[in-house]
Amino acid sequence: MNAAHHHHPDPKLSYNQGEILTCLRQAKEPMSAYAILDRVRTAGISHPPTVYRALNDLMQKGMVHRLQSRSAFVACDHGACDGKFAFAICRRCDKVVEIPLSDDDQAGLLGLAPDEISPEKVTLEIAGLCIACRPAETA
Amino acid sequence: MNAAHHHHPDPKLSYNQGEILTCLRQAKEPMSAYAILDRVRTAGISHPPTVYRALNDLMQKGMVHRLQSRSAFVACDHGACDGKFAFAICRRCDKVVEIPLSDDDQAGLLGLAPDEISPEKVTLEIAGLCIACRPAETA
DNA sequence: ATGCGTGATGATATAACATAACAACTATGA
DNA sequence: TCATAGTTGTTATGTTATATCATCACGCAT
Ligand SMILES: [Zn+2]
Ligand SMILES: [Zn+2]
Ligand SMILES: [Zn+2]
Ligand SMILES: [Zn+2]
Numbered sequence: 048m049n050a051a052h053h054h055h056p057d058p059k060l061s062y063n064q065g066e067i068l069t070c071l072r073q074a075k076e077p078m079s080a081y082a083i084l085d086r087v088r089t090a091g092i093s094h095p096p097t098v099y100r101a102l103n104d105l106m107q108k109g110m111v112h113r114l115q116s117r118s119a120f121v122a123c124d125h126g127a128c129d130g131k132f133a134f135a136i137c138r139r140c141d142k143v144v145e146i147p148l149s150d151d152d153q154a155g156l157l158g159l160a161p162d163e164i165s166p167e168k169v170t171l172e173i174a175g176l177c178i179a180c181r182p183a184e185t186a
Numbered sequence: 187m188n189a190a191h192h193h194h195p196d197p198k199l200s201y202n203q204g205e206i207l208t209c210l211r212q213a214k215e216p217m218s219a220y221a222i223l224d225r226v227r228t229a230g231i232s233h234p235p236t237v238y239r240a241l242n243d244l245m246q247k248g249m250v251h252r253l254q255s256r257s258a259f260v261a262c263d264h265g266a267c268d269g270k271f272a273f274a275i276c277r278r279c280d281k282v283v284e285i286p287l288s289d290d291d292q293a294g295l296l297g298l299a300p301d302e303i304s305p306e307k308v309t310l311e312i313a314g315l316c317i318a319c320r321p322a323e324t325a
Numbered sequence: 326a327t328g329c330g331t332g333a334t335g336a337t338a339t340a341a342c343a344t345a346a347c348a349a350c351t352a353t354g355a
Numbered sequence: 356t357c358a359t360a361g362t363t364g365t366t367a368t369g370t371t372a373t374a375t376c377a378t379c380a381c382g383c384a385t
Binding site: 200201231232233235236239257 | 363366
Binding site: 079080081095096099118 | 370371372373374375
């Protein structure tokens with residue numbers, strides 16, 4: 048199989064990267080690596096390392112983000128971004144909203160780090176209840 | 187085995203909880219659940235569910251925190267705390283510093299959440315390089 | 326053309342992390 | 356006694372992630 052035979056979301060991506068990014072974009076919700084694997088089997092991708100390789104490459108490019116609190120992956124809402132984002136996640140339905148962080152936001156967060164650790168990267172995830180799940184919570 | 191036969195870090199803790207909290211406090215660094223399991227075998231704890239149960243109980247009490255970005259657990263630096271903390275973590279040596287968050291800090295973080303998700307809990311982990319690892323990085 | 330280096334992918338196996346489900350034991354009090 | 360709640364033990368399994376080596380396609384120098 049060859050890249051030229053398929054539509055790619057970005058010409059710089061390899062075949063596997065393109066398939067997996069497309070899968071995540073269509074899902075519009077976080078997917079585990081193994082859920083992705085199930086969905087791309089028809090595209091000829093059939094082993095976990097293949098999926099993790101592509102996910103790591105896509106994360107390096109900023110096109111995919113990992114939700115640490117869920118061990119799941121989402122396509123970047125903005126095509127790509129570079130460390131300057133956070134997530135809000137509904138604890139009930141797993142809906143995810145990507146939050147762009149301003150430079151000030153970033154600086155403020157990095158400023159929380161103590162002197163003995165010079166900060167480089169911030170992981171911020173805010174869990175809560177989305178508007179659709181709020182009624183269901185009054186049980 | 188019975189709690190009365192052992193010194194406990196807190197009388198309200200069960201035997202298993204006490205052993206595992208003591209283990210984490212002695213380590214002073216993050217430990218995976220399975221690393222804890224190895225260390226408490228001599229105390230009669232020998233199965234993963236036992237460790238995870240105690241860890242979950244201790245986390246509920248705020249006496250143990252989980253580092254999402256490492257799948258590891260640390261004893262709270264302050265005995266116990268209640269959601270109002272962050273971590274700075276050295277990406278090279280895994281040194282961890284717990285950062286207490288002021289009410290203002292918390293409010294600021296929760297304020298980043300979009301309208302459609304009402305925020306409840308914030309997970310903030312800042313990765314960087316600790317002072318001891320800075321020389322080693324110039325490779 | 327031949328051979329080489331590089332990057333991407335394929336494939337096997339295993340490691341590391343976490344939980345479901347059920348059984349057993351203790352303590353407490355009706 | 357009996358029921359109840361709390362804790363722990365045990366087996367089995369599910370889920371997430373990586374190490375390692377093999378293979379393939381391509382560009383390029385000889
Ligand atoms: Zn993004
Ligand atoms: Zn929701
Ligand atoms: Zn704490
Ligand atoms: Zn360090």
